[in-house]
Amino acid sequence: MPLIRSKCDNAAAGVLREEPASLASASPDERWAAARAACDPACISSLGDALALELDARVRQAIFTALARIATPESAGVILPYMRVDDASTRTGALDALRAMPEAARPHLPGLLVDPDADVRILACDLVRDAGGADGPRWLCAMIETEPQANVCAAAVEVLGEIADAAAGPCLSRCAERFPDDPFLRFAIKVVADRVRAETPAPRG
Amino acid sequence: MAESELLDAEEYRRLCDYLYRRTGMAFTEARRYFVERRVEDRMIATGSSSFASYFARLRVNMEGEVEKLINAATVNETYFYREDHQFTCLTSNMLQERLRVKPPGEVLRIWSVPCSTGEEPYSIAIWLLENWPEVDAHDVEIVASDIDTNVLNAARSGIFGKRALMRLSAGLTGKYFTRAGPEHWQILDELRQSVRFTAANIVAQTETRPHGLFDVIFCRNLLIYFDDTSRRIAAENLYESLAPGGYVCLGHAESMSRISPLFEVCRFADAIVYRRPLEAKHG
Ligand SMILES: C[S@@+](CC[C@H](N)C(=O)[O-])C[C@H]1O[C@@H](n2cnc3c(N)ncnc32)[C@H](O)[C@@H]1O
Numbered sequence: 001m002p003l004i005r006s007k008c009d010n011a012a013a014g015v016l017r018e019e020p021a022s023l024a025s026a027s028p029d030e031r032w033a034a035a036r037a038a039c040d041p042a043c044i045s046s047l048g049d050a051l052a053l054e055l056d057a058r059v060r061q062a063i064f065t066a067l068a069r070i071a072t073p074e075s076a077g078v079i080l081p082y083m084r085v086d087d088a089s090t091r092t093g094a095l096d097a098l099r100a101m102p103e104a105a106r107p108h109l110p111g112l113l114v115d116p117d118a119d120v121r122i123l124a125c126d127l128v129r130d131a132g133g134a135d136g137p138r139w140l141c142a143m144i145e146t147e148p149q150a151n152v153c154a155a156a157v158e159v160l161g162e163i164a165d166a167a168a169g170p171c172l173s174r175c176a177e178r179f180p181d182d183p184f185l186r187f188a189i190k191v192v193a194d195r196v197r198a199e200t201p202a203p204r205g
Numbered sequence: 206m207a208e209s210e211l212l213d214a215e216e217y218r219r220l221c222d223y224l225y226r227r228t229g230m231a232f233t234e235a236r237r238y239f240v241e242r243r244v245e246d247r248m249i250a251t252g253s254s255s256f257a258s259y260f261a262r263l264r265v266n267m268e269g270e271v272e273k274l275i276n277a278a279t280v281n282e283t284y285f286y287r288e289d290h291q292f293t294c295l296t297s298n299m300l301q302e303r304l305r306v307k308p309p310g311e312v313l314r315i316w317s318v319p320c321s322t323g324e325e326p327y328s329i330a331i332w333l334l335e336n337w338p339e340v341d342a343h344d345v346e347i348v349a350s351d352i353d354t355n356v357l358n359a360a361r362s363g364i365f366g367k368r369a370l371m372r373l374s375a376g377l378t379g380k381y382f383t384r385a386g387p388e389h390w391q392i393l394d395e396l397r398q399s400v401r402f403t404a405a406n407i408v409a410q411t412e413t414r415p416h417g418l419f420d421v422i423f424c425r426n427l428l429i430y431f432d433d434t435s436r437r438i439a440a441e442n443l444y445e446s447l448a449p450g451g452y453v454c455l456g457h458a459e460s461m462s463r464i465s466p467l468f469e470v471c472r473f474a475d476a477i478v479y480r481r482p483l484e485a486k487h488g
Contacts, residue, residue, distance in 0.1 A: 036410065036441060058467055065437040089466065100433035102266075134265055162226070163265050199264070200257040 023050040028059050035062035039069045048078040057089060064097035071101040076108055083112075083123050095123060102131035113143050118152050125155040129162060137164040144175040150182045157185070161192035165199035172196075211241045212256055220244070220260065227271055232278070243277040272432055283321040285328045285365075286372040288425065291454045292332040294476035295421060299452045300337065303420040306450050306483070312344045316419040316446065317400075318407055319427045320349035323360025324369050326400045327392055329423070331373075331381055348416060350405035357402050363392040408435050413442040420448055425456035440465035447481040454478045 021030035021037070023046055031050070038047055047063050054060045067075040082094035098105040109132060112124035125143075128136045140156045141164070147153050153175055160168050176189040212220065220240070221232045232240050244259065251270065253259035263270050286292070295315075303313060317326040326349035333340050351357050364385050370378055382390035405412040407427065422443055428436050443453050444467045453468065454476065455461060461468050461479040468479035 061466060062441060065434070065441060068434050068437065071434070093466070096433070100437060130266070132265070134267060136265060162223075165261060200255075200261050 023047070028056045031056070031059045032062050035059060035066050038066045041070055041072055041074070044070060044072075044075050044078060047075075051078065051082070057093075060090065061093060064093050065100075068097045068100040071104045073104050073107045076101055076104040080108060080112070083120055084117060091123075095127065098127055099130045102133065105131040106133060106135075110139060113139060118149050121147070121149075121152045122155040125152070125159050128156075129159045132163065137168055140164070141168050141171040145171055150179050150185045153179070154185050154188055157188050157192050161195050164192075164196045165201045166197050167201055168196050169193055211245055216256055216260070217241075220263075223260075223264065224271075224275070240278055243274065246277055247274050269432065272430075275429065283324045283426070284369045284372060285324045286332075287325065287328070288457060289328070289332070289372070290475045291423070291425075291478070292329065292336070294454075294473045294478060295329070296333065296337040297475065298473045299421050299478065300339075303448075303450065303452075304343070307420070307448075312346050313421075314346045314348070314417070314419045314448075316416065316422045317347065317349040318405060318422065318424055319351045320357075320360060320402070321351055321353075322356045322365075322369070323349065323363065323392075323400070323402070324365070325349070325423060325425065326360075326402075327363070327396060330396050330399050331377065335377070347400045348403065348419075349400050350403045350407075350416070352404065352406045354404055357404060360400075361397070361402055363397045364389050365392070407442060408438045410438075410442055410445070413446050416446060418448040418451070419446055420451050422447060422451070422453045424453055426459075428455065428459045437465060440467060444468070444481055449481055450483040452478045452480050 021033035023031055023034040023038070025031050025034065031054070035047065035050065043066065047066055051060065051063045051067075054063060064079065067078055076098060079094050079097050082090055083098075085091055085094075105127060109124060109128055112127070113121060115121050115124065121143075125140065128140055132139060137160060140160050144153050144156050144160075147156065157172065157175070160172070172189050172193045176186045179185050217234075217237060217240075224232060244256070247253075247270070248256070248259045250273075251259060251262060253262060263274065300313060307313070315329060317329060320326050326347050330347055333345060349360065351360075365382075366388055370382075370390060378390060381396060382392055385391040403416065405416065407413060407424070408431075424439075424443060428439060431439060440461065444465075447453060452471065453461070455478075461470075467481070469482055471478050471480050
């Protein structure tokens with residue numbers, strides 16, 4: 001029988017090291033280990049500093065995970081600026097991390113929905129789907145009453161189609177009226193309005 | 206509407222559409238009875254008086270309801286030769302690839318985590334003996350871990366019922382098992398000795414690390430139970446437990462690309478699996 005059973009727990013573990021690693025180390029493996037070990041709120045600011053300098057995608061990922069594990073509004077706040085960066089993979093990493101801590105991300109959502117940058121507002125609509133909780137429909141309804149850009153409204157409407165109930169009907173109609181020359185948005189709103197009409201309101205709590 | 210049906214056809218379709226969009230898990234009409242019972246349990250647990258109010262709660266994911274329903278609807282089951290296309294991929298591709306880059310003579314290490322009652326690691330052992338012509342030329346170590354020590358004890362005893370064995374041919378059952386009662390079979394001692402069972406929580410780095418580095422990890426039908434943060438931690442632990450260039454196989458409803466960008470996707474003929482890059486990527 002060639003299948004073997006090893007005798008020692010640590011048979012192949014010799015290569016793993018145990019000294020405390022530093023987020024500022026020159027070695028990506030050490031920075032990775034340091035990020036993975038940093039799961040206390042006291043580490044938020046050093047994780048934030050490290051994130052600003054980190055060029056290794058794998059280490060950046062571990063920093064995002066550490067912040068998601070800490071899961072406080074402060075640790076979520078450290079991630080928010082990365083919703084604006086040009087690099088798509090960092091942006092996605094930031095969004096995924098925020099989605100992983102919905103309760104911690106939630107207090108930031110109302111601000112993000114009125115961010116001066118339209119791209120950020122679109123990403124914020126997407127975050128409302130996972131992190132908005134029971135307030136999500138109300139926030140998006142308020143947004144589409146005043147949001148000046150049609151493509152941002154379209155993003156909000158799409159999410160409303162998934163989370164809203166019949167109560168969203170009137171604000172959807174008013175949004176459609178604000179964009180008489182946008183057949184795409186008007187069509188999207190009609191589809192969503194038909195869909196949410198059948199939905200009973202979610203219980204509060 | 207038949208008496209047993211909690212949801213009408215349209216409601217069931219909306220529920221399935223929703224679950225598919227949220228989780229990628231596809232529930233068909235064939236699973237309807239089963240899904241309805243789980244929905245019923247969750248309606249009671251959440252105090253929802255109608256499907257409409259339960260669905261409203263689900264749609265805003267109140268108190269993590271999506272995860273809770275999925276947990277309830279995913280059977281905690283396992284059986285021999287489950288998703289054996291991945292075992293085909295193991296012997297046709299992954300092991301060859303690993304042998305190409307490993308120093309000659311080094312042990313090939315395979316980890317089944319979670320292993321539940323042992324069907325998966327024993328399947329791997331049987332599959333290698335049956336389907337890998339080179340099996341005599343290499344040393345293979347199979348480690349199997351689970352968080353639940355009760356299932357580990359059952360796994361060590363190696364006694365299985367008919368349901369667990371349903372996908373094995375009579376030939377294989379006859380070759381690798383002895384009867385242990387009218388409805389039970391025990392796997393041969395030699396195979397029992399070939400798998401090392403250990404307790405490990407996959408989200409605890411201190412418990413995964415001592416297991417060392419593996420060439421191939423089977424981590425099937427577990428991540429689906431986790432919330433995003435636990436999934437990320439588990440993915441990082443799996444990454445650390447793989448030798449560079451090592452592979453991880455997930456269950457069919459799970460995908461690592463959503464969970465973690467740490468791995469490369471490898472599309473082999475028989476299975477899509479994930480690989481820890483040989484060289485760490487920078488930038
Ligand atoms: C559905 S079984 C999967 C068995 C096998 N991999 C398969 O696909 O057939 C899920 C197993 O995950 C185990 N489990 C749950 N949480 C775990 C954790 N954090 N770490 C390790 N195992 C865990 C459970 O005890 C259970 O045995």
